Amino acid sequence: MSKLQTTLKIAAVGFGVVLLVVGWWLLKPLFIDKEINEALPMASQIEQGIEQTAGKGKEAGEMENKTPAMQVADKETVKQIAAMFEGAFIDGEPGHHAKGRAVTLMDGDKTILRLEDLDATNGPDLHLFLAKPGSKTGEGIDLGKLKGNIGNQNYELPQNTDLSIYSKVVIYCKQFSVDFGYSDLKKS
Numbered sequence: 001m002s003k004l005q006t007t008l009k010i011a012a013v014g015f016g017v018v019l020l021v022v023g024w025w026l027l028k029p030l031f032i033d034k035e036i037n038e039a040l041p042m043a044s045q046i047e048q049g050i051e052q053t054a055g056k057g058k059e060a061g062e063m064e065n066k067t068p069a070m071q072v073a074d075k076e077t078v079k080q081i082a083a084m085f086e087g088a089f090i091d092g093e094p095g096h097h098a099k100g101r102a103v104t105l106m107d108g109d110k111t112i113l114r115l116e117d118l119d120a121t122n123g124p125d126l127h128l129f130l131a132k133p134g135s136k137t138g139e140g141i142d143l144g145k146l147k148g149n150i151g152n153q154n155y156e157l158p159q160n161t162d163l164s165i166y167s168k169v170v171i172y173c174k175q176f177s178v179d180f181g182y183s184d185l186k187k188s
Contacts, residue, residue, distance in 0.1 A: 033122055036148030041107040041114065084111075085163050087183035089118070092171065096121045098181020102169040103188075104157070111157040113143065113169065122149040125175035130157070130166035137172045137179055146171055 084106065089098040100118035104111055113130075126149070131140030143155045149171075157163075163185055171180040 033150050034148040035150040036153050037151045038147075038153050041105060041110075041112045041154050084188060085167070085185040086188050087169065087185045089120070089169075089171075089181045089183045092179035092181045096123070096178065096180040098171055098183075102183040102185060104163060104185065111161065111163075113155045113157055115153050115155075115169075118149070118151060118153070120146075120149045120171050120181050123173045123176075123178070123180060125173055126180065127172050127174050128155055129170045129172050130161065130163075131168045131170050132165055133168050133184065137170045138174070138177065140168075140170070141166055 084104045086101060086103040089100050089102065091097045098118070098120035100120070101116050103114050103116065105114055106112075113128075115128075126146040128143040128146050129137050129140040130143065131137050141158065141161065143157070147153045167185045168182055169185060170182040172178070173180060
């Protein structure tokens, strides 16, 4: 075997190893789910209010209150009251699916986009976008990398985001320009 043939075989093996590594890096997300379960954004405020109420003691000379304690609204009720826009996810391009829902909530002066019960196909370089209906996803507002393809997650929207214009939430693969799923937001 000549020196050239040996060099070509080594180069071919090296190239094959590089292809396998890159292929695994690109395809790995399709086989591995990332689950995240963030709390409802206002949950800490609700719990803090409950603790403050529970921490108030009786002043000297006060009569004991015999009436039953007022029921504190559960997180689901608060979420339903505070939801401004919402929509259900539907599948994106062929071979990619998404289900769950997107809702917007107010947390103080911040608007939060919350993905609930998300179950989407995983992939490389997934981002969450707000887009105008009918426009290309990459031209919308990039809210950052998708935290996980399964579960509940929160994203703070930029100040003054007009959800009547940017009313489409898209799970978008930037690397391959593919929509994995989307939700059209409608006023609650």
